[in-house]
Amino acid sequence: MRLRLALAALLLAAPAAAQTGELVATDALRICADPANLPFSNERGEGFENRIAALLGRALDRKLDTVFFPQVQGFVRNTLRAGRCDLVMGTVAGDDLMQNTNPYYHTSYVLAFRRGAEVPERLDDPRMKALRLGAIARTPPIDLLVRHGLMTNTRFFPLAVDTRYESPGADLLRAVAEGELDAALVWGPIAGYQAKVKGLPIEMRALPSEPGATRMDFRITMGVRGQEPEWRRRINAAIREHQGEIDAILRDYGVPMLDAQGRLLPP
Template sequence: MRAALAALLLAMPAAAQTGDLVATDALRVCADPANLPFSNDRGEGFENRIATLLARALDRKLDYVFFPQVQGFVRNTLRAGRCDLVMGTVAGDELMQNTNPYYHTTYVIAYRRDRPVPERLDDPAMKSLRLGAIARTPPIDLLLRNGLIGNARFFPLAVDTRHESPGADLMQAVADGELDAALVWGPIAGYQAKVKGLPIALRALPTEAGVARMDFFITMGIRAQEPEWRRRINTAIRDHQGEIDAILRDYGVPLLDAEGRLQPP
């Protein structure tokens, strides 16, 4: 009896760590149903492919809970216990506990390959260019610092991705020559260039002192108080990092090395 009780007491903390809400029969992923290149309900995004890889590594079937990634996304999915993992969260996101990062990427300046733009935003020639950006994103700080805000056309940030795709619209405007360059999130730009075949080149935007950060480590999000679940996801990321990198490159995601330099595609 005493041995059995001791075994039970030892087992209880491990069970508690897993969290009562974590499914044991499936990898339940919270995702946007219409947000390429990240995810959609047809499994065509790079986060869909990485989720498939993780499910295989964890020996679980893959289930999705789809919800537009707008205000209330985490509250209505992860925190409601309907799913256990959010793909593609920025390290330090206060709404969730973060796993270890699985890629490091950046905002970029995107321009037509046959119409290169100056290397530096403070080059006086930049003031004659038609620029584009997504409203309320970090590159707005760079536009302000360099006196370029008057040159810029802004696309909306908060949209229902089932009906609007401002990142794709912004990149198409550059490809069509309506804009000379766009300051945009790298995975969006890289996907439009590599997968969609737009004639676009990319250059990493610098993170400068006194302005918003341009480069970010990307993690996965889980609920707090689930350390064992976090450990299992971290192990799967570590063991399959090479395959994850290959998926990201397939989608043109610009990756930074340990020194923050843009890696070759």
């Protein structure tokens, strides 16, 4: 009789366990990451997301176990939702494929140009049409290029590539640094990394979001599975307690960060 009661208790508890994160490993912090996507992550642990994940592992007193999978279509389905890992680094707040943690940084697309060059402050300045611009195809700044009639003087670099062999963001910024292009509309963390870590002579301004256009600034979170509220709370607590260290890692990689008013913070 006692055995039957115990079995019944286990059966009743099973659905509750499923609701509170039974898929989350207890012996390791299992991270999903791209194997070749600097400055964010790579297999050698050289990206800032690698370093932030290692910081979280120490904060949670868990060894870090990284599951590498290219961030292409099906990434979440084949990693987080398949139970192979428990946390996705660097997701945009509001991503409906996952439940989001609290943001741990706020960044933006930027206008990057060679250091010391005279580049207009605004995209609607008529002088912009005389510049040789560059952008990554199918990214949010394309909306601004269309809006301000700048498509014809823009060179486009591919978005969907095999990152093991191609790095269009780095190629775009090298073209700016070497004078092939006058300016680039590009994701801020990529520009900051090329300037600070790779030493390219470029500077940047945050691209402002315009009414009625695609937004340019984003709050970056981590992604967890739905129905794992306790796990999400633990990650949020770790982010909150170690935000200063996270900020220091981001600054090491030149990631441009915005204040509450959307202005670039000092590097």
